[in-house]
Amino acid sequence: xxxxxxxxxxxxxxxxxxxxxxxxxxxxxxxxxxxxxxxxxxxxxxxxxxxxxxxxxxxxxxxxxxxxxxxxxxxxxxxxxxxxxxxxxxxxxxxxxxxxxxxxxxxxxxxxxxxxxxxxxxxxxxxxxxxxxxxxxxxxxxxxxxxxxxxxxxxxxxxxxxxxxxxxxxxxxxxxxxxxxxxxxxxxxxxxxxxxxxxxxxxxxxxxxxxxxxxxxxxxxxxxxxxxxxxxxxxxxxxxxxxxxxxxxxxxxxxxxxxxxxxxxxxxxxxxxxxxxxxxxxxxxxxxxxxxxxxxxxxxxxxxxxxxxxxxxxxxxxxxxxxxxxxxxxxxxxxxxxxxxxxxxxxxxxxxxxxxxxxxxxxxxxxxxxxxxxxxxxxxxxxxxxxxxxxxxxxxxxxxxxxxxxxxxxxxxxxxxxxxxxxxxxxxxxxxxxx
Ligand code: COA
Ligand code: AMP
Ligand code: ZN
Numbered sequence: 001x002x003x004x005x006x007x008x009x010x011x012x013x014x015x016x017x018x019x020x021x022x023x024x025x026x027x028x029x030x031x032x033x034x035x036x037x038x039x040x041x042x043x044x045x046x047x048x049x050x051x052x053x054x055x056x057x058x059x060x061x062x063x064x065x066x067x068x069x070x071x072x073x074x075x076x077x078x079x080x081x082x083x084x085x086x087x088x089x090x091x092x093x094x095x096x097x098x099x100x101x102x103x104x105x106x107x108x109x110x111x112x113x114x115x116x117x118x119x120x121x122x123x124x125x126x127x128x129x130x131x132x133x134x135x136x137x138x139x140x141x142x143x144x145x146x147x148x149x150x151x152x153x154x155x156x157x158x159x160x161x162x163x164x165x166x167x168x169x170x171x172x173x174x175x176x177x178x179x180x181x182x183x184x185x186x187x188x189x190x191x192x193x194x195x196x197x198x199x200x201x202x203x204x205x206x207x208x209x210x211x212x213x214x215x216x217x218x219x220x221x222x223x224x225x226x227x228x229x230x231x232x233x234x235x236x237x238x239x240x241x242x243x244x245x246x247x248x249x250x251x252x253x254x255x256x257x258x259x260x261x262x263x264x265x266x267x268x269x270x271x272x273x274x275x276x277x278x279x280x281x282x283x284x285x286x287x288x289x290x291x292x293x294x295x296x297x298x299x300x301x302x303x304x305x306x307x308x309x310x311x312x313x314x315x316x317x318x319x320x321x322x323x324x325x326x327x328x329x330x331x332x333x334x335x336x337x338x339x340x341x342x343x344x345x346x347x348x349x350x351x352x353x354x355x356x357x358x359x360x361x362x363x364x365x366x367x368x369x370x371x372x373x374x375x376x377x378x379x380x381x382x383x384x385x386x387x388x389x390x391x392x393x394x395x396x397x398x399x400x401x402x403x404x405x406x407x408x409x410x411x412x413x414x415x416x417x418x419x420x421x422x423x424x425x426x427x428x429x430x431x432x433x434x435x
Contacts (some may be wrong), residue, residue: 003316006121006153007114010262015318021262023056025290030062033296038069038077059265059288064274064299070100070241078295081105086294090141090240093406098344102141102240105294109148112243115260116149119249122258122315123209123234125179127154132177134186135214135337136162141244142214142337146181149246155179162186162337165193178208180231183337184217185370185433187225187233192368202230211236213245215334216325235324241300242287248322256309256321263291266320267299268308271329282307284329285322303330333431335363335370338407342428345374348404354382354393358419364432372409374401375419383415 005011013021030053033039043050046063053061070078074096079086088104104112125131131150137143137159150157160171162183168190171177182190187210194201201207207229212222213236226233237257238245247264248257259266268283269276277283285302305328309321332341342361349355356377364371376397382390390413398411420427 004121005317006118011118011122011317011319013262013318018261018318019056022265022290025262026056026059026265026288027053029288029290029292029296030298032080032293033298035080036078036295038065038073039298042069056265059267059299060276062298064286064301065297066301067100067241067303071098074099075101078297079103080296081294088144090144090244091139092240093139093338093340093404094344095347095404097347098341100241102243103294104243107293108243108291108295111263111291112145112246113148113152115243115246115263116145117152118149118260119236119246120146120149120155120179120211121153122249122251123211123232124252125150125153125155125209129155129179129208130158130175130177131155131179131181132158132160132168132171132175134160134162134168134180134182140337141238141240142181142183145238145244145246146211150179165190166197169194169197169199172205172207176206178206179211180207180209181211181236183214184212184221184225185215185336185365185368187212187229188221189368189370191225191228201228205229207231210234213237214337216327219324237304237322237325239302239304241297241302242289243292247287251313251315251317253314255313256323258313258317258319259322261319264289266308266322268306271305277307279308280310282326303328303332305329331429333363333429335372336407338405340372340405340407344404345401346428348400349374349376349397352393352397352400354378355397356416358417358421359428360419360430361428362430362432365434370433372407373412374409375412375414377416377419378413380416 030050034050085105086103087106090102092100133146135142210231210233212233222233234250235257236245236249238247248259250257265288267286269286271284285304285306287300288298289296305326306322309323332339349359356379358377360375362373394411394413401409
């Protein structure tokens with residue numbers, strides 16, 4: 001086998017050595033985590049003495065960590081180092097009640113970049129390639145995560161960020177972009193723009209490789225994207241709590257995503273009982289960090305549903321593969337690459353006095369653009385007011401939702417009791433997109 005690797009020692013490590021390494025790093029991680037205010041308290045409350053954690057199999061003695069824990073201990077409750085050692089933070093969308101923050105030391109940034117370099121190199125990206133990174137920079141991890149990995153390999157990196165489709169296309173043409181990172185729904189949107197401009201990317205662009213992730217999508221979408229752009233498209237999985245992208249990634253065989261097991265311990269558990277499921281069975285992915293210095297997380301419930309793909313990948317990497325994410329075990333949804341919890345919408349709406357008690361979120365696609373429509377029942381008093389007042393209210397709601405969610409919704413005001421109720425309850429979220 002001739003598998004080219006960025007880090008052959010780690011990527012082609014034997015399974016035995018990998019498990020020994022995991023155990024060593026796991027025990028260090030537990031020690032380190034116990035210094036954070038959150039884990040110190042958690043271990044105390046649950047009667048855990050780290051002396052009892054002696055091997056990898058003891059992981060099941062440890063409690064799970066949830067997004068709610070991150071919210072409750074926001075902003076600094078998970079830190080294991082002094083602030084002087086931190087060089088970066090990323091924050092999820094949402095105002096304080098819902099926000100989560102993730103911190104990185106210099107070493108964390110370095111090991112994250114190393115993981116990202118592995119991912120991209122594994123798919124064939126090499127110095128001399130031009131890489132256009134079309135996801136959000138700033139507080140999103142997708143932009144800077146890929147950026148650092150690409151520069152580490154030595155790709156000519158264009159930090160084009162999200163949006164501005166015509167300029168994206170111009171950059172691809174001018175600089176001969178051949179590697180792209182793009183959110184799947186945006187790849188579909190960009191197809192429309194290219195069609196409108198009469199550009200056939202197979203003839204007019206030099207694209208070869210695409211990284212698609214940050215939201216769920218189907219094999220059919222991958223095929224459409226590959227066909228239209230003339231690229232090989234690789235699934236990319238990650239989450240801010242685990243650095244960001246670079247947790248699991250497809251190799252050239254495109255048969256599931258290798259999860260880097262020297263950096264993360266993976267467990268797949270039944271979403272209700274939280275007991276481990278047999279290999280190959282769908283369940284919730286639970287991750288423990290092994291190389292995070294500033295903010296290690298133990299048994300973090302990702303709420304993402306997937307399964308381990310049994311067997312060895314033809315590429316020879318022993319890091320086990322996970323399947324395409326099948327959904328979530330909570331009610332979070334993702335639109336335009338942005339994560340949203342319905343409760344965030346509710347909190348904004350309920351803080352506006354003119355808004356009644358009922359609302360509905362409808363997600364749909366219009367000309368390949370994801371749309372979030374928020375239908376809001378207003379109070380009786382408001383409904384009889386003049387149009388100008390209603391328009392002002394509509395704008396106000398849209399603007400407050402945008403600043404909370406980071407995407408622009410279409411707000412529709414409806415009269416009191418206009419939204420359907422079944423058994424007195426409204427179905428809050430209707431997702432009409434098909435990915
Ligand atoms: N990625 C990149 N660009 C996107 C996008 C996406 N997922 N979805 C839409 N866009 C483009 C639109 O096509 C539009 O550009 P155009 O008019 O030149 O074609 C532009 O962004 C604004 O679109 P709009 O629908 O008005 O967006 P919005 O105000 O509702 O949201 C975005 C603004 C798209 C910038 C914001 O949703 C975003 O930053 N998304 C990317 C998130 C991300 O990178 N996530 C990765 C997490 S790791
Ligand atoms: P964030 O923390 O903003 O990076 O979002 C992370 C979440 O995005 C994950 O928990 C998943 O729900 C989702 N996600 C990331 N990558 C993928 C992918 N390749 N397929 C499906 N969902 C993904
Ligand atoms: Zn492989």
